[in-house]
Amino acid sequence: MPAERTDLPLSFDACYRAASGRDRRWDGRVYLGVTSTGIYCRPSCPARKPKPENCRFFPSAAACVAAGFRACKRCRPDALPGSRDWDHRSDLVSRAVRRIRDGAVDTVGVAGLARDLAVSERHLRRMLQEEIGATPLQLARTRRAHAARALIEQTTLTLSDVAFAAGFGSVRQFGETMREEFGVAPSELARGSRRSPAATRSGEGPLGDEPFSPEHPRVALRLQTRAPFDAEALRAFLAAHAIPGRDEIGGAAGGSGTAAMAAAAAASASALDTTEHAPFDPSTAAATSHALDVPGGTASVTIAWAEIPPVHAQPETALGIPVVLTLPSLADTMPAIQLVRHMLDLDADPTQVAAAFALDPVLGPLVAARPGLRLPGARDPHEFALATVLGQQVSLAAARTLQGRLVAAYADPAPLEGGGSQFASRVCAARIAAESPESIKERLRITGSRAETLRSLAAALAGGLDIGRGADRERSRVELLAIRGIGPWTVELIAMRAFGDPDAYPAGDLILRRALGVQSAAEAERIAEQWRPYRGYATQFLWAGFLAGATAKETA
Numbered sequence: 001m002p003a004e005r006t007d008l009p010l011s012f013d014a015c016y017r018a019a020s021g022r023d024r025r026w027d028g029r030v031y032l033g034v035t036s037t038g039i040y041c042r043p044s045c046p047a048r049k050p051k052p053e054n055c056r057f058f059p060s061a062a063a064c065v066a067a068g069f070r071a072c073k074r075c076r077p078d079a080l081p082g083s084r085d086w087d088h089r090s091d092l093v094s095r096a097v098r099r100i101r102d103g104a105v106d107t108v109g110v111a112g113l114a115r116d117l118a119v120s121e122r123h124l125r126r127m128l129q130e131e132i133g134a135t136p137l138q139l140a141r142t143r144r145a146h147a148a149r150a151l152i153e154q155t156t157l158t159l160s161d162v163a164f165a166a167g168f169g170s171v172r173q174f175g176e177t178m179r180e181e182f183g184v185a186p187s188e189l190a191r192g193s194r195r196s197p198a199a200t201r202s203g204e205g206p207l208g209d210e211p212f213s214p215e216h217p218r219v220a221l222r223l224q225t226r227a228p229f230d231a232e233a234l235r236a237f238l239a240a241h242a243i244p245g246r247d248e249i250g251g252a253a254g255g256s257g258t259a260a261m262a263a264a265a266a267a268s269a270s271a272l273d274t275t276e277h278a279p280f281d282p283s284t285a286a287a288t289s290h291a292l293d294v295p296g297g298t299a300s301v302t303i304a305w306a307e308i309p310p311v312h313a314q315p316e317t318a319l320g321i322p323v324v325l326t327l328p329s330l331a332d333t334m335p336a337i338q339l340v341r342h343m344l345d346l347d348a349d350p351t352q353v354a355a356a357f358a359l360d361p362v363l364g365p366l367v368a369a370r371p372g373l374r375l376p377g378a379r380d381p382h383e384f385a386l387a388t389v390l391g392q393q394v395s396l397a398a399a400r401t402l403q404g405r406l407v408a409a410y411a412d413p414a415p416l417e418g419g420g421s422q423f424a425s426r427v428c429a430a431r432i433a434a435e436s437p438e439s440i441k442e443r444l445r446i447t448g449s450r451a452e453t454l455r456s457l458a459a460a461l462a463g464g465l466d467i468g469r470g471a472d473r474e475r476s477r478v479e480l481l482a483i484r485g486i487g488p489w490t491v492e493l494i495a496m497r498a499f500g501d502p503d504a505y506p507a508g509d510l511i512l513r514r515a516l517g518v519q520s521a522a523e524a525e526r527i528a529e530q531w532r533p534y535r536g537y538a539t540q541f542l543w544a545g546f547l548a549g550a551t552a553k554e555t556a
């Protein structure tokens with residue numbers, strides 16, 4: 001059953017029905033502007049609904065602000081989790097929205113964004129204005145304002161530090177934007193708890209005292225996501241795919257060694273091996289830490305899994321995922337937050353996905369058994385693509401070993417000053433491309449053909465092949481397939497994790513075909529046609545369901 005969509009142009013009648021019924025499913029996709037009060041709300045706002053003639057509907061908060069509305073103080077539309085609606089499409093506007101969401105306007109400006117998309121600034125502004133109701137700059141300003149309010153409410157940062165962390169160019173610009181968005185000065189916004197809930201490590205005490213030094217600020221936050229959120233399965237995934245030197249899976253000693261990592265991964269992966277969810281046991285849910293590649297260098301995130309309630313105990317609407325960011329500088333706060341949101345798929349709407357699959361005879365039972373299963377993203381597209389090539393046709397344990405060698409051999413050197421990260425820097429594709437296949441083969445201890453494929457991919461990435469979330473997906477797929485040794489399975493995995501394409505579908509995957517009971521990729525493609533635009537999520541459910549079933553048979 002195809003999912004209900006709310007793409008533009010918006011239907012006034014449908015939007016008004018959603019607002020009249022306080023339908024939470026439309027929150028974050030549609031915003032209600034009330035002309036008689038000058039405020040904008042989420043559709044589920046508990047306030048009395050205005051008359052139709054006083055209502056205007058917008059596809060984004062930025063469009064509301066551009067039209068002169070300010071955020072409602074009662075329903076707090078600025079506090080909504082993100083939305084993946086723009087990830088379903090690959091047209092110019094969707095690619096622009098994804099890039100702006102990832103901070104492109106902050107790093108390269110509107111001119112740089114237009115250049116990357118191969119259009120003029122004027123054309124880009126016109127397209128976004130027509131379809132979203134806001135310019136690239138307005139979208140970026142609203143993004144900064146919403147992040148700033150979360151920092152004000154959840155941290156002890158000074159307002160000037162908040163402005164810097166949220167990406168504002170000056171304190172004056174910060175104040176003007178916050179007044180425009182919320183109708184009050186930043187100093188008038190409520191400061192929440194003076195201490196954010198924070199992860200802990202055995203023997204190290206709380207990690208929430210932010211910032212612990214001017215050189216390496218530490219920020220503790222609860223990142224909002226829609227419930228339900230399957231923390232068990234997501235932690236198991238991160239543990240099973242942890243790369244030595246880039247990830248630390250919590251254990252008794254909190255170590256990052258290969259042996260400790262493998263043991264933790266094996267224990268955590270058992271979360272996928274049961275057909276029903278047992279309560280999330282905090283004793284087996286130690287915090288995990290992961291490298292993040294941000295403009296200022298290598299940051300890290302620590303996720304306090306033990307503080308996330310099990311699915312059955314979660315609130316109906318949204319919950320906060322407790323994380324602690326350790327940053328090269330406060331200017332890296334926004335990029336780090338967006339990377340974590342992508343890694344943990346925090347912008348997903350599990351209710352929307354479940355509704356799309358509810359009546360499907362194959363997926364319906366799997367979704368009902370695993371509410372809140374997410375589609376994890378890659379923290380760094382280059383790292384993921386290179387690691388995927390190394391992991392072809394080997395076990396997860398062997399893949400982790402090879403990927404650890406890749407990091408040890410080809411990570412960017414740590415900076416002489418301003419370092420301090422516990423993790424290695426990102427893998428440098430240019431360094432791999434500069435070596436011969438024979439040298440790569442010897443250093444990584446892989447086959448000659450695998451070394452040649454790795455070098456060819458690295459050369460393409462160093463030469464400008466875009467496999468990030470704002471990429472032209474079809475063009476990138478074609479360019480990846482042209483590399484010898486890379487087939488459709490690898491391309492679709494890269495599309496799923498690096499592009500963030502929720503409709504990516506590795507039809508040739510052996511486990512996927514076994515789960516569907518078919519022999520060929522063509523048959524798997526045919527069955528999955530009805531699952532668009534969520535075939536990536538369907539794949540995640542099928543993989544989990546098959547592994548659980550296989551384990552049940554072995555232990556019967």
